[in-house]
Amino acid sequence: DVQVEESGGVVAQPGGSLRLSCAASGFTFDDYSMHWVRQAPGKGLEWVALVSWDGHYTHYADSVKGRFTISRDNSKNSLSLKMNSLTTEDTALYYCGKEGSWGAVDVWGKGTTVSVSS
Amino acid sequence: EIVLTQSPDSQSVTPMETVTITCRASQPIGTSLHWYQQKADQSPKLIIRHASQSLSGVPSRFSGSGSGTDFTLTINSLEAEDAATYYCHQSSSFPQTFGQGTKVEIK
Numbered sequence: 001d002v003q004v005e006e007s008g009g010v011v012a013q014p015g016g017s018l019r020l021s022c023a024a025s026g027f028t029f030d031d032y033s034m035h036w037v038r039q040a041p042g043k044g045l046e047w048v049a050l051v052s053w054d055g056h057y058t059h060y061a062d063s064v065k066g067r068f069t070i071s072r073d074n075s076k077n078s079l080s081l082k083m084n085s086l087t088t089e090d091t092a093l094y095y096c097g098k099e100g101s102w103g104a105v106d107v108w109g110k111g112t113t114v115s116v117s118s
Numbered sequence: 119e120i121v122l123t124q125s126p127d128s129q130s131v132t133p134m135e136t137v138t139i140t141c142r143a144s145q146p147i148g149t150s151l152h153w154y155q156q157k158a159d160q161s162p163k164l165i166i167r168h169a170s171q172s173l174s175g176v177p178s179r180f181s182g183s184g185s186g187t188d189f190t191l192t193i194n195s196l197e198a199e200d201a202a203t204y205y206c207h208q209s210s211s212f213p214q215t216f217g218q219g220t221k222v223e224i225k
Contacts, residue, residue, distance in 0.1 A: 035214075037162075037216075044203075044205065044216060044217075044218050044219040045154075045156075045162065045205050045207075045216040045219070046216065047207070047213060047214040047215055047216055050212070050214070059212040059213065059214075060213065061213045062119065062213060095161060095162070100164070100167070101167060101168070101171075102149075102150065102152070102167050102168035102171070102209070103150055103152070103209025103210075103214075104152040104164050104167035104168070104207070104209065105152075105154075105162075105164060105207070106164045106167070106173075108161040108162050108163070109161065110161055111161060
């Protein structure tokens with residue numbers, strides 16, 4: 001089965017840091033770009049970041065640029081999101097997603113919850 | 119940043135009716151537009167990619183159309199299991215963006 005599974009979500013303090021991870025299985029990981037998408041409680045989907053198949057190119061939403069870093073380790077079929085300078089606005093369910101044909105996200109994980117609170 | 123505006127925000131529909139959801143982009147995006155279905159307490163699921171391309175395993179009552187700035191998701195003969203929030207997503211340029219979502223409820 002093609003799967004991605006997120007981990008690392010916790011309660012963090014404003015100004016703090018956190019690293020989310022995503023483990024991929026069932027597909028050739030280094031053939032595909034990967035995304036992070038988040039969803040604040042009761043809100044819609046917000047695209048966060050993308051990393052190219054080889055890790056050479058990264059793109060970010062304006063709301064996280066300069067604070068979050070997306071990266072991947074193709075030897076471990078693993079995706080990461082390093083989150084710095086957290087604010088309460090970063091509280092959300094964070095999804096890892098595989099990019100498929102035409103740029104659509106065709107595989108989604110169950111998400112990991114980040115709560116930023118003092 | 120390309121803004122995607124969906125309409126309506128919500129819709130209450132009787133089973134067997136046809137549902138039409140529109141997604142308007144703030145600038146042309148070709149056909150780099152995808153649709154997702156998110157049921158309550160579930161992860162999003164891709165149902166249409168590249169504006170109109172159907173996916174294996176997705177019921178044929180779901181269809182998409184459009185190009186440029188105006189796109190449509192149509193659900194024919196709505197079934198109770200189609201109750202969900204639907205999102206459009208553009209991958210034409212960075213930052214990628216999602217529409218605000220359209221909630222479809224069953225009467």
